[in-house]
Amino acid sequence: MEKGLWLFSLNFVTMKGVCSMTHTLDEKVYEGVLEQIKAYIEDKKLEPGDKLPSERMFSELLQVGRSSIREALRALELLGLIETRRGEGTFMRAYRPYHMVGLLSKFLLNNTRTREELLAAKQMLEKEILILSIGQLSSEQLAKLQLMLPEACNSEDHLKLFTYLFEESHHPLLLSMWQFICGFTHTVHDITYSDDWYRRMYQAMIKQSKEQMYSLF
Amino acid sequence: MEKGLWLFSLNFVTMKGVCSMTHTLDEKVYEGVLEQIKAYIEDKKLEPGDKLPSERMFSELLQVGRSSIREALRALELLGLIETRRGEGTFMRAYRPYHMVGLLSKFLLNNTRTREELLAAKQMLEKEILILSIGQLSSEQLAKLQLMLPEACNSEDHLKLFTYLFEESHHPLLLSMWQFICGFTHTVHDITYSDDWYRRMYQAMIKQSKEQMYSLF
DNA sequence: AGTTAATGGTGGTCTGACCACTAGATTCGG
DNA sequence: CCGAATCTAGTGGTCAGACCACCATTAACT
The missing domain is CATH 1.20.120 (Four Helix Bundle (Hemerythrin (Met), subunit A))
Known part of the structure; x- marks a missing residue:
């Protein structure tokens, strides 16, 4: 399937300290997701108005729960960088200070x-x-x-x-x-x-x- | 039990339009929660270092899902108003942007x-x-x-x-x-x-x- | 052909479950 | 009696699955 080309590099093997540390300790998942989404945006060169993948898509891509994706998207929304429209999707938005x-x-x-x-x-x-x-x-x-x-x-x-x-x-x-x-x-x-x-x-x-x-x- | 003195006034009775609309339409739940939590903080006069009710407590108090509570808390965390410590709880914090x-x-x-x-x-x-x-x-x-x-x-x-x-x-x-x-x-x-x-x-x-x-x- | 109904996909929300962690109570050993 | 080790309840962190309301497109019908 090869669904992970630019994929998440954190995998939480939590057994007894065997933990592939791509992330600094105690970093929350949604923070990592934020990084990945940013990378995705830059990689795909998304501009204001463009559509982002759906939450479920991101969830599968990054191999994290949808709620974590949502927390990251909520952060981006608070910052005014994206816009969500129910029934349609998530879209890039011109940055407005x-x-x-x-x-x-x-x-x-x-x-x-x-x-x-x-x-x-x-x-x-x-x-x-x-x-x-x-x-x-x-x-x-x-x-x-x-x-x-x-x-x-x-x-x-x-x-x-x-x-x-x-x-x-x-x-x-x-x-x-x-x-x-x-x-x-x-x-x-x-x-x-x-x-x-x-x-x-x-x-x-x-x-x-x-x-x-x-x-x- | 009287658990709802200052309580949330939105209750989503979604059956056939019977919906007590205290909120403006299209307002997301977590935004309402944000307001309520803010009101709670002001009402209880919480100051930096004080502990907030747990997520499950808020969930029961406001009669909304825990995930909605979390989205609101995440926003407050991003704004630097609160701090969460795993295993301990959520605490007020001196404002740090x-x-x-x-x-x-x-x-x-x-x-x-x-x-x-x-x-x-x-x-x-x-x-x-x-x-x-x-x-x-x-x-x-x-x-x-x-x-x-x-x-x-x-x-x-x-x-x-x-x-x-x-x-x-x-x-x-x-x-x-x-x-x-x-x-x-x-x-x-x-x-x-x-x-x-x-x-x-x-x-x-x-x-x-x-x-x-x-x-x- | 034009209108209507069905469909699939989307964000929004809730529930329940499990994990890792912390602090306080409990128990045990001295 | 007291200190140390252990147990336990509660907390935030995360996930999975389910439903809802909504939208755009398509299919069906008149």
């Missing part, structure tokens, strides 16, 4: 959910993206930016403006972190900037002056 | 785009905590800080130094974010600062000069 950020934050915020922390983190991200954007925007982008300057202290406009900045700077990780925090601060009292603040921000952006930008915070 | 980080990094080695993003985010956090620390440290803390200045470009010392800063500033959210990112950059080539950099950073801290601090980046 926000998945990870959201997941993390969900638990991070259990211990640390003081308002001040969230606001500080949010402000930090906004400051950072402004600094990163300095000198990076074309005249067209600057014009767009000017149009987005809020006339009133409107939180929606604020959201739009910074979303635009994050997107144009091609930094999805920072964007997702910021968006997530915004999701929380939205309910509570949020920091609001004055109209003047936005104007000065825009001036600093035009003049490409980091000092002026920093002085805003 | 490195597990998930290690897993993820195995799958993202080749994505340079992601790598750059992570480094940028890391640097942003380090800059921020330095700024936040200015003027907040006592003379004793400054002395400690001075002792921690790395003589060589040592990544371990770097880690210690910033961990100290994050902790002293009582900003666990930023600390967690930073630690998480460090987990990634640890494996790959990391940004390193020169000895001189650390000295100037210390000088800026003493002089309480934001400008000097900013100029480091």
Whole structure:
């Protein structure tokens, strides 16, 4: 049958220490499975959208129980690397950092959910993206930016403006972190900037002056 | 017996659509279990080191199969929230994101785009905590800080130094974010600062000069 | 030809069983 | 009486088999 060409090299001969140690001791099976699946993905050069073998197939290929396969797949799903559709199968998925950020934050915020922390983190991200954007925007982008300057202290406009900045700077990780925090601060009292603040921000952006930008915070 | 005071409210009576839908459709059982376990932890105020009920206990309490319990626990383990010891049980754990980080990094080695993003985010956090620390440290803390200045470009010392800063500033959210990112950059080539950099950073801290601090980046 | 019914494959879940391991109770020997 | 060896109950780790709900395809029927 030769079903094991790239096969699992761990076999648990547990009798009296006779144990073919391809794996470090105490390594759980699902961790080994994870390695093998990764190897499979790389070997077959699977890309987002491609279909993975079924759980039963993997189970037979790797010679481990289906539950172990499932635990490994669950890990990959948590990481946002695969997607499972009941009745269809398991598919590769484009890696999206926000998945990870959201997941993390969900638990991070259990211990640390003081308002001040969230606001500080949010402000930090906004400051950072402004600094990163300095000198990076074309005249067209600057014009767009000017149009987005809020006339009133409107939180929606604020959201739009910074979303635009994050997107144009091609930094999805920072964007997702910021968006997530915004999701929380939205309910509570949020920091609001004055109209003047936005104007000065825009001036600093035009003049490409980091000092002026920093002085805003 | 009254075993279900805070109990799971989903019960899958699958006969002919008689199904008490407390959960949104298509939610997987293990996701519901995750919520319940989280609620249990908060309700019982479990802290790092405390023991959780056994898998079989949870299975009976929540009226779901043990495998579903295990999938939820596996997720918590990946997130670094719990620790399982064979023959002993499942225990709470101080949050350490490195597990998930290690897993993820195995799958993202080749994505340079992601790598750059992570480094940028890391640097942003380090800059921020330095700024936040200015003027907040006592003379004793400054002395400690001075002792921690790395003589060589040592990544371990770097880690210690910033961990100290994050902790002293009582900003666990930023600390967690930073630690998480460090987990990634640890494996790959990391940004390193020169000895001189650390000295100037210390000088800026003493002089309480934001400008000097900013100029480091 | 177009609609409907049957089929096989898939992930999702539950059950029961066995293993290796640990800690505490029990027993034994001094 | 006390220390050491042993037994035991409970735990996580794993597997196998079974069922379910779901989906896509195919086969059958009108």
